[in-house]
Amino acid sequence: MRISRNVRYLAVAVLVVLAIASGSDAPASAQAKTITLSMLAGYKEDVLRANLPEFEKKTGIKVVVDAAPFGDLYKKQLLSLSTGGRYDVLFMDEPWIPPLSEFLLPLNERMKTLDTADFIPTTVASGAFQGTQYAVPVDPNVQLLVYRKDLFEQKGLKPPTTWDELLADAKALHDPAKQQYGIAITASSDIQTALYMLLAMWSYGAELVDGGKGSLNSAAGKKGGEVFLELLKYTPPNVKSYNFADVNKAIQLGQAAMAIQWASGAKPMEDKQRSSVAGKLGYAQVPKAVRQTPMRGVWTVGIAKNSANQDAAWQFATWLSGREFGQAAVTFPSATSAIHSPRFSVLKDPATKAALPYADALLVSLQITKERPRLREYADIQENLRVTAGKLTAGELTLEAALKEIDAGTNRILGK
Amino acid sequence: MAAGRAGRWFLLPGLVFLFAIDLVPLAYSCWVSFYNWWLIRPRDIRFVGLANYTRFADDPEFTRAVVVTTLFTVGAVLVEFLAGLALALLFAQPFKFLRPIRVLLLLPLFVVPVVGATMWRVIFHPELGVLNYYLAATGLGPLPWLSDPRLALVSITLVDAWRTIPFMFLVMYAGLEVLPAELFEAAAVDGASAWQSFRHITVPLLTYIMLLAVLIRGMDAFREFDIIFVLTGGGPGTATQTIQILNYRAFGLGHMGEANAIGIVTLIIVAVMCYVLMRAVLRPQAAPS
Numbered sequence: 001m002r003i004s005r006n007v008r009y010l011a012v013a014v015l016v017v018l019a020i021a022s023g024s025d026a027p028a029s030a031q032a033k034t035i036t037l038s039m040l041a042g043y044k045e046d047v048l049r050a051n052l053p054e055f056e057k058k059t060g061i062k063v064v065v066d067a068a069p070f071g072d073l074y075k076k077q078l079l080s081l082s083t084g085g086r087y088d089v090l091f092m093d094e095p096w097i098p099p100l101s102e103f104l105l106p107l108n109e110r111m112k113t114l115d116t117a118d119f120i121p122t123t124v125a126s127g128a129f130q131g132t133q134y135a136v137p138v139d140p141n142v143q144l145l146v147y148r149k150d151l152f153e154q155k156g157l158k159p160p161t162t163w164d165e166l167l168a169d170a171k172a173l174h175d176p177a178k179q180q181y182g183i184a185i186t187a188s189s190d191i192q193t194a195l196y197m198l199l200a201m202w203s204y205g206a207e208l209v210d211g212g213k214g215s216l217n218s219a220a221g222k223k224g225g226e227v228f229l230e231l232l233k234y235t236p237p238n239v240k241s242y243n244f245a246d247v248n249k250a251i252q253l254g255q256a257a258m259a260i261q262w263a264s265g266a267k268p269m270e271d272k273q274r275s276s277v278a279g280k281l282g283y284a285q286v287p288k289a290v291r292q293t294p295m296r297g298v299w300t301v302g303i304a305k306n307s308a309n310q311d312a313a314w315q316f317a318t319w320l321s322g323r324e325f326g327q328a329a330v331t332f333p334s335a336t337s338a339i340h341s342p343r344f345s346v347l348k349d350p351a352t353k354a355a356l357p358y359a360d361a362l363l364v365s366l367q368i369t370k371e372r373p374r375l376r377e378y379a380d381i382q383e384n385l386r387v388t389a390g391k392l393t394a395g396e397l398t399l400e401a402a403l404k405e406i407d408a409g410t411n412r413i414l415g416k
Numbered sequence: 417m418a419a420g421r422a423g424r425w426f427l428l429p430g431l432v433f434l435f436a437i438d439l440v441p442l443a444y445s446c447w448v449s450f451y452n453w454w455l456i457r458p459r460d461i462r463f464v465g466l467a468n469y470t471r472f473a474d475d476p477e478f479t480r481a482v483v484v485t486t487l488f489t490v491g492a493v494l495v496e497f498l499a500g501l502a503l504a505l506l507f508a509q510p511f512k513f514l515r516p517i518r519v520l521l522l523l524p525l526f527v528v529p530v531v532g533a534t535m536w537r538v539i540f541h542p543e544l545g546v547l548n549y550y551l552a553a554t555g556l557g558p559l560p561w562l563s564d565p566r567l568a569l570v571s572i573t574l575v576d577a578w579r580t581i582p583f584m585f586l587v588m589y590a591g592l593e594v595l596p597a598e599l600f601e602a603a604a605v606d607g608a609s610a611w612q613s614f615r616h617i618t619v620p621l622l623t624y625i626m627l628l629a630v631l632i633r634g635m636d637a638f639r640e641f642d643i644i645f646v647l648t649g650g651g652p653g654t655a656t657q658t659i660q661i662l663n664y665r666a667f668g669l670g671h672m673g674e675a676n677a678i679g680i681v682t683l684i685i686v687a688v689m690c691y692v693l694m695r696a697v698l699r700p701q702a703a704p705s
Binding site: 100238376395 | 560
């Protein structure tokens with residue numbers, strides 16, 4: 001009896017050891033086929049998750065998605081990469097590539113395997129820094145002018161092509177008594193406020209950084225700033241608390257006759273369930289002054305330098321930037337937002353044009369788009385711009401003082 | 417004697433725990449604050465001594481953040497203390513109908529701060545918010561709760577009060593419940609008014625409890641982040657930009673030395689604040705002549 005019990009214990013022990021041994025084998029093989037993706041939460045995430053099973057089925061690579069909201073994503077990626085973190089693939093906004101380049105895998109050789117002729121050239125440039133390609137474009141974003149076709153027709157107006165025309169149209173369409181406002185933009189401490197202001201300043205010829213120094217404090221910068229402040233007279237009354245989503249809401253509720261908005265915000269405006277003006281909107285390039293400078297904001301995908309799964313990560317990156325995913329993404333019935341495609345073949349496709357009324361404006365704008373300064377320090381420079389633009393719209397600073405403060409901050413960051 | 421010595425060993429787990437989770441990270445944070453360490457430049461970490469601290473002296477943004485943080489802390493703690501005390505005195509009365517309400521009063525305590533703040537962001541929303549809807553209906557609004565620089569600080573203070581008045585109430589109510597009834601009975605027999613009983617019995621006996629509540633809330637309010645971040649992000653302009661918002665920005669941009677220096681400065685300010693408050697309230701009373 002005693003012997004038989006010992007034998008039973010021994011058998012159980014052997015089984016446990018075997019289970020552990022086989023268990024440790026299983027994760028090892030699975031690990032080689034599992035990659036971790038740092039992803040933007042919410043909008044854009046839904047499109048990815050819906051299409052991910054197809055990639056996993058096709059390649060056998062499992063993708064673990066770690067999603068974070070926009071405000072936290074860069075911080076999380078920087079902290080993770082700089083401390084030898086766990087991400088294999090990173091979904092990054094293009095201004096983050098210079099500061100994160102230190103931790104990203106150069107992709108120049110791998111890029112040769114892609115049909116880059118199908119990519120809009122400016123989108124490929126968004127993943128490069130100092131001659132090295134660190135990321136592949138996935139979702140090209142650019143600022144567009146959105147306008148209410150019906151209201152413009154009623155007033156006999158044409159969509160504005162210059163900032164002067166934009167101001168005139170905003171004034172003509174501004175009727176607060178009817179809760180109808182000329183234009184929706186932000187004037188809060190949100191980053192979008194700084195980017196609206198920068199867009200106007202760029203159009204008049206100013207540069208945020210020129211010759212390695214802060215350069216907004218110029219006649220062109222001042223003129224652009226004045227136009228931006230003038231525009232705030234024709235906005236809804238609470239734009240000082242607006243963010244990206246509020247600009248969308250103002251259009252969707254039919255309150256604003258125009259908006260300057262990133263293309264990724266346009267799709268919900270055409271959602272009949274959520275937008276009272278779906279089908280009534282027109283899309284055009286942002287206004288120009290001495291030049292036309294629609295701001296570029298391409299979402300890209302890069303691979304961590306220390307990733308143990310670089311080949312699997314590259315497979316994922318090529319799939320994400322590929323025609324198949326691009327086509328699926330642009331026609332995805334998203335209720336919140338959209339991933340577009342950086343490929344000519346997708347954006348020119350009739351199915352895309354049918355799904356995205358703004359496809360033409362997006363394609364044209366992407367080809368002439370202007371990039372923000374490609375500097376390692378850009379995240380700091382943009383944060384300085386955000387804070388100072390917030391002070392300007394809150395009335396803490398005059399335009400002249402704000403321009404001086406932006407340049408002083410930029411120079412301090414650049415060590416000038 | 418031997419048993420006494422052996423007893424000291426029982427302190428060891430507590431001391432190890434204290435060092436591991438408290439003092440070691442604090443010392444590390446202090447050490448990092450003497451370096452210029454930017455995460456995007458991992459090969460360029462330099463010792464800069466007190467430079468991360470001295471730059472605060474010349475930085476108007478930091479000075480303003482200290483002022484905003486102090487205003488928020490004083491305002492929030494004052495509102496919460498007075499409201500908590502008033503509610504505790506009310507609920508200490510022998511009214512049976514108040515008992516079920518007592519539980520409801522505690523509900524905000526159970527709401528996660530970020531969730532609560534998000535809820536209030538919707539309530540404060542200029543066009544879609546319920547608050548402005550009713551204010552407009554009664555002719556009192558709408559008000560720019562989060563977009564007016566002066567009102568934004570008031571708004572975040574009110575949300576903080578909504579969340580933490582129940583804590584103040586709970587602490588002081590517990591204190592009131594254990595006060596000896598005989599003293600109040602004796603005072604009543606001697607003809608003391610309700611105010612005299614409150615002034616000469618309740619307040620002195622409740623002083624330590626009130627101090628504890630104010631200290632805990634004061635430290636908390638000074639380090640408040642979630643509510644401010646969700647509601648205003650520090651804006652409009654720099655109207656609600658507290659030290660913690662600056663700290664978050666510094667960490668977010670990868671400036672580890674600067675961010676840790678802000679953390680250490682916060683610790684010092686909170687420690688000084690507690691010391692001054694305790695000295696003021698607990699100073700020895702002069703013996704009656």
